[in-house]
Amino acid sequence: MSAGSTTSGQHHLGATMRPDAWWLELIPVIILLGVFGAYATLRALEGRFYEWGPYLSPFYSPLIDAHHRWWPWSPALLILAFPLGFRVTCYYYRKAYYRAFFLDPPACAVAEPSKRRYRGESAFPFILQNLHRYFLYIGFIFLAFLWRDAVRAFVFDGHFGVGVGTVIMLLDVTLLTIYALSCHSLRHLIGGKLDCFSCARFGGSRHTAWSWLTVLNERHMLYAWVSLITVGLTDLYIRLVACGSITDMRLF
Amino acid sequence: MAEAVFEVFRGNRDGGQAVTYRVPIVPGMVVLDALHHIQAHQAPDLAVRWNCKAGKCGSCSAEVNGRPRLTCKTRMDSLPLDKPITVQPMKSFPLIKDLVTDVSWNYRVNKKIPPFTPKPGTDWKMYQADVDRVQEFRKCIECFLCQNVCHVLREHEDMEHFGGPRFFVRVAGLEMHPLDSKSRTRLLKDELGIGLCNITKCCTEVCPEEIHITDNAIIPLKERVVDEFYDPLLMLVRKIRGAKPA
Numbered sequence: 001m002s003a004g005s006t007t008s009g010q011h012h013l014g015a016t017m018r019p020d021a022w023w024l025e026l027i028p029v030i031i032l033l034g035v036f037g038a039y040a041t042l043r044a045l046e047g048r049f050y051e052w053g054p055y056l057s058p059f060y061s062p063l064i065d066a067h068h069r070w071w072p073w074s075p076a077l078l079i080l081a082f083p084l085g086f087r088v089t090c091y092y093y094r095k096a097y098y099r100a101f102f103l104d105p106p107a108c109a110v111a112e113p114s115k116r117r118y119r120g121e122s123a124f125p126f127i128l129q130n131l132h133r134y135f136l137y138i139g140f141i142f143l144a145f146l147w148r149d150a151v152r153a154f155v156f157d158g159h160f161g162v163g164v165g166t167v168i169m170l171l172d173v174t175l176l177t178i179y180a181l182s183c184h185s186l187r188h189l190i191g192g193k194l195d196c197f198s199c200a201r202f203g204g205s206r207h208t209a210w211s212w213l214t215v216l217n218e219r220h221m222l223y224a225w226v227s228l229i230t231v232g233l234t235d236l237y238i239r240l241v242a243c244g245s246i247t248d249m250r251l252f
Numbered sequence: 253m254a255e256a257v258f259e260v261f262r263g264n265r266d267g268g269q270a271v272t273y274r275v276p277i278v279p280g281m282v283v284l285d286a287l288h289h290i291q292a293h294q295a296p297d298l299a300v301r302w303n304c305k306a307g308k309c310g311s312c313s314a315e316v317n318g319r320p321r322l323t324c325k326t327r328m329d330s331l332p333l334d335k336p337i338t339v340q341p342m343k344s345f346p347l348i349k350d351l352v353t354d355v356s357w358n359y360r361v362n363k364k365i366p367p368f369t370p371k372p373g374t375d376w377k378m379y380q381a382d383v384d385r386v387q388e389f390r391k392c393i394e395c396f397l398c399q400n401v402c403h404v405l406r407e408h409e410d411m412e413h414f415g416g417p418r419f420f421v422r423v424a425g426l427e428m429h430p431l432d433s434k435s436r437t438r439l440l441k442d443e444l445g446i447g448l449c450n451i452t453k454c455c456t457e458v459c460p461e462e463i464h465i466t467d468n469a470i471i472p473l474k475e476r477v478v479d480e481f482y483d484p485l486l487m488l489v490r491k492i493r494g495a496k497p498a
Contacts, residue, residue: 017315017318017340019317019318019335091451094450094451095450095451095453095466098450098451099452104403104450104452105403105407108319108452108454109318109319109320109343109401111407112403118410119447120404120448120449120450121447121448121449122447123447126450127447130474130478130482131482133478133483184472185475188471192472193475193479195382195430196382196430197381197382198381198382199382218467220467
């Protein structure tokens with residue numbers, strides 16, 4: 001037996017007794033959210049190369065005032081706040097960016113930057129996270145437009161057809177729909193708010209719906225990331241086709 | 253025989269230090285076995301709280317290699333033996349001695365929560381579909397690892413305004429009970445400070461009973477608080493209907 005010093009009293013950013021590389025889990029979040037944020041901002045400001053043939057970029061859908069009759073800037077700027085708001089207030093992304101960008105905390109049982117006043121989501125601005133369900137409602141309107149776009153992507157010059165872009169757009173809207181359906185707020189609104197399913201009107205149906213949404217909700221993080229990546233790649237594909245860098249391949 | 257090196261915190265409220273012990277490893281051994289070996293052979297005055305040694309009493313909570321864990325459920329073969337294994341008391345609670353902390357603050361928070369209050373004239377019949385959710389919350393063994401790892405308590409030490417994940421689980425078990433008649437949403441918002449939780453899920457990560465604390469208890473309760481206090485449409489509907497908030 002021998003005595004040594006203890007580090008339990010340390011308090012500076014990253015102080016921990018954990019011997020593992022806890023910071024590794026922050027890196028993919030910082031890279032993915034950082035790259036997506038920068039790309040989405042540039043694309044939203046670009047204001048061109050957002051449609052080709054029957055394809056319309058999800059960053060520009062619904063397309064409003066494309067001919068700049070009353071809005072002189074990129075049409076994406078009129079709409080992107082809503083899907084952005086849905087993701088920013090999403091319960092999963094909140095965890096991800098509170099950890100990765102606010103270091104609050106950087107990881108479990110790892111010290112934060114310094115002793116600072118903490119009010120969590122009980123005061124402005126983070127109290128606005130409570131509006132997540134309103135972004136969900138708007139999100140469903142956007143999904144309706146994206147489904148319309150996906151269906152239109154099957155029509156080439158008035159004839160049925162399938163291109164690589166069609167498949168990408170269909171995959172994108174499917175994953176976005178699954179992501180929206182796995183939302184915690186939707187799970188609450190559908191049935192989670194009930195204390196007694198058997199006592200409520202349509203309780204059986206609501207319990208069934210709630211159970212299905214619960215299954216989806218268990219993988220909310222996965223759907224959040226996959227849908228984020230596909231929406232970015234869908235836009236990138238349409239941009240590359242629209243600016244002539246690549247040619248869309250017709251499958252049939 | 254293989255040996256593990258332990259650095260166990262020894263001390264009290266006035267201070268302390270890590271003391272190194274060497275413990276022989278046998279198959280199936282857990283960290284609590286190692287601590288008992290240290291008690292039996294090297295340091296009979298080592299203070300360790302334990303009871304069932306079966307992961308059900310929630311007594312032997314500590315921080316093993318910096319992670320909040322039950323020492324009786326932490327197998328030695330799950331830990332790397334090439335470096336010393338650190339064993340520290342739970343950081344969020346006042347230290348009594350060595351690995352034993354004073355967790356009485358939790359019991360004071362518990363007293364704030366109105367108990368199960370059945371509806372008048374209750375028909376004591378429940379359907380499984382109605383109690384599935386509540387049964388998950390009843391698995392809690394009150395080890396307080398979730399309280400220990402929660403950064404609102406651990407880092408910000410906001411014991412005065414925050415109840416902690418353990419008590420959100422308890423409130424969820426009451427709020428979602430089909431026969432309970434009491435609303436605790438105002439308590440959640442004003443006294444248990446659910447708004448301070450920023451859902452970083454550490455409580456879920458450390459729960460030895462694998463309760464989905466964040467997804468199944470805290471977020472649904474946050475949504476109920478939104479229903480009551482932050483959703484302007486629902487507030488308008490309640491006003492039109494003349495319904496009073498909880």
